[in-house]
Amino acid sequence: EPEVTQTPSHQVTQMGQEVILRCVPISNHLYFYWYRQILGQKVEFLVSFYNNEISEKSEIFDDQFSVERPDGSNFTLKIRSTKLEDSAMYFCASSVSGGTSYEQYFGPGTRLTVT
């Protein structure tokens, strides 16, 4: 069964550093997403991406964040100048289509720890 993959599984960085979280969505999917989950809290939407541009972003997704699909397979989330409060699990997801389905496939996540 095809799956979304994410690397690294765990990233430790110092405050103020830049990190890039990588995702490989399912190959025939067209819609891509990033979510995050701070330990013990809800899964929060960050951004959606379709047709090489951002479809929607949340209030969390400020100028510190950016997304890119640099080639036909990878989807990345860049966090510039990380802060302590950026420590969380970051999940990438993809879906075949918008349509009438809320079925999204999530990756295993990257645990980001900012020290």
Next chain:
Amino acid sequence: LAKTTQPISMDSYEGQEVNITCSHNNIATNDYITWYQQFPSQGPRFIIQGYKTKVTNEVASLFIPADRKSSTLSLPRVSLSDTAVYYCLVGAPNTGTASKLTFGTGTRLQVTL
């Protein structure tokens, strides 16, 4: 997005049927009801989605009454591996564009022997 209310936690023994009810009194005409499952330190996993009446797949059943103001996720004969958080989401997916998911706090199901 319709506000949803579901129990914070539930306990069950292995082999029992578990029913998790979600209230969504303000559901809109175009809204669908979707359930996700999340194991600790893993990404959410889609379980089932429905609009009205009953939907069944290999994992669960979803019962939606005629007024659609609530829904019930039914897990037949749960096992220890069904211990997870279950989320009820209500909304209208965007046709032709990406649809964000809005998660609540979910229901933490604990299955024991």
